[in-house]
Amino acid sequence: MANEGFFEKVYQVAKLIPYGRVTSYGAIANYLGASGSARMVGWAMNGSIKKEVPAHRVVNRNGLLTGKHHFQGTNLMQQLLESEGIQVVDNKIQNFEKYFWDPMKEL
DNA sequence: AATATGACGATGC
DNA sequence: TGCATCGCCATAT
Numbered sequence: 001m002a003n004e005g006f007f008e009k010v011y012q013v014a015k016l017i018p019y020g021r022v023t024s025y026g027a028i029a030n031y032l033g034a035s036g037s038a039r040m041v042g043w044a045m046n047g048s049i050k051k052e053v054p055a056h057r058v059v060n061r062n063g064l065l066t067g068k069h070h071f072q073g074t075n076l077m078q079q080l081l082e083s084e085g086i087q088v089v090d091n092k093i094q095n096f097e098k099y100f101w102d103p104m105k106e107l
Numbered sequence: 108a109a110t111a112t113g114a115c116g117a118t119g120c
Numbered sequence: 121t122g123c124a125t126c127g128c129c130a131t132a133t
Contacts, residue, residue, distance in 0.1 A: 029115085029128095038115040
């Protein structure tokens with residue numbers, strides 16, 4: 001209920017991430033107008049796992065799956081990304097710029 | 108009310 | 121090029 005307004009926004013944007021695409025926490029934060037609070041986006045994702053939010057499509061600006069530890073399995077996040085056609089090596093997305101999806105730019 | 112933490116980001120060295 | 125430090129801002133305790 002209106003208590004997690006910030007979180008809600010993050011969830012909405014994360015849900016809008018197209019299939020086979022990824023984005024960064026900072027990009028979402030920037031889109032929400034909270035540029036600088038990229039950490040909040042990550043924190044919001046913490047609860048997004050319980051939701052229907054594809055948090056596996058959200059990584060840090062290095063394209064590194066930093067939050068994979070928060071997923072159920074050890075490499076579930078990586079598997080999900082690979083399932084979408086994204087190459088992941090050593091917890092890092094290959095051709096990150098190519099798969100990068102900027103909410104501000106796309107929306 | 109204050110302090111510590113955190114799935115980040117940028118800059119400095 | 122890689123590691124270390126500071127800054128940001130909301131949540132949790």
